[in-house]
Amino acid sequence: MNRLILKYGYPITAVILLVFAWVVYRRIAVGSTILPLVVAAVVVWVIGAPAFIYLWPRLTVGGYKRAILKHGFGAGPIPVNSLYAVPGTFSPSTASGSLLATGTNDLLYIGGWIDLKDRPQVLHVPDMAGRYYSLQFIDPSTGANFAYVGKRTTGTQAGDYVLTGPGWKGSLPAGMARISAPTNSLLAIGRVIIENDDDVPAAYGLAKLIQLAPMQQP
């Protein structure tokens, strides 16, 4: 559906605008007043355009949220506060591929939707032994990547990171670093490099070990 809209966006837009022009023309032609229509259209337009722009990052991330929580990436819906590693590289023929079809097959992808309202979550990453990987945490209200865990930012050694929502107070379990999220809901996207075709099982084995668990009170 998205694909069709993207592909035929211009003709679809032209048809819609023609229909509008015809509606307005008909009203004028039969002699009825056009003023209420014009006033309503202008008011909605002036308020609506900035609203769409303001909400666009949220709408986009909402698409990922629905994909994760309702459909998943081949193995059914992915529950809140769990990470799902896609077992293989993307293939254009898979039905669930539309989000992943824009990716690359040098990487295994990981996806999850996180909710910190009730309690912080602990992200565990295994020892990646120098292998490239990253976990990108996205604020749904702005689309900003407010934190990364991975080779660039934290290195490739094993570790545990506590994700906390805004305003959370408490003490962290020993030896864990804190990642303060600006919102209680967030999108996580992970990537683990596949060094070569024979490396897929090893990469997947590591990707599966990147997991979330509720924080236990220390």
Next chain:
Amino acid sequence: MTNVLAWVSGSGVVQGIIIGGTLAFLSAVVTMNVVGRTLTTTVNGWSSIRQCGQPGNGILVRAACAKALPAVNVFEEAAYWTSTTDASGQRLNSSHDYVLHFPAGQFPPNDAFWTLTATDMVGYMVNNPANRLGIGSRSTLAKNPDGSTDIHLQSKAPDRHAENWLPTPSGNFKLMLRAYLPGAAILDGSYQVPHVARTQ
């Protein structure tokens, strides 16, 4: 009450709201596209946006980014370039053959990997009989005698250096080049991706 409903249905207010909402959507899309274009740097036909995904972006920038590159990495994590035109500014199309020529030692510098993919104009990968969807630092590429590398972008397998072949989807297509953990020369802007040359 009935009078109010009759006036609402007859006056065109409902039609006005629908028209206004649609125009609001379209002008938001146009605005985001225009802002996206101002954020885009294009060198040798390769376009990239550096600001996306950064905390602290303004409302227009983050909307334009969400539209152009939803959920994209920050540039320090992964640099992305897209191209839809060849060196002479013509649309890339599968009826032509192209070469992307990297001089010796001039692959995109990185600390993870680089990869080149060809997609349809929307950005989706398309299957090909060779089952090859990307080419890059994980591929074994043949070198020219002077140490440079030619990547062949065409719909049919090339006569020589078939390992350097990236099949192109039919019709107009889009190239995407990614460098994960881009090197200093990419981050400071001194590295330039070579242009895509049409060979026939």
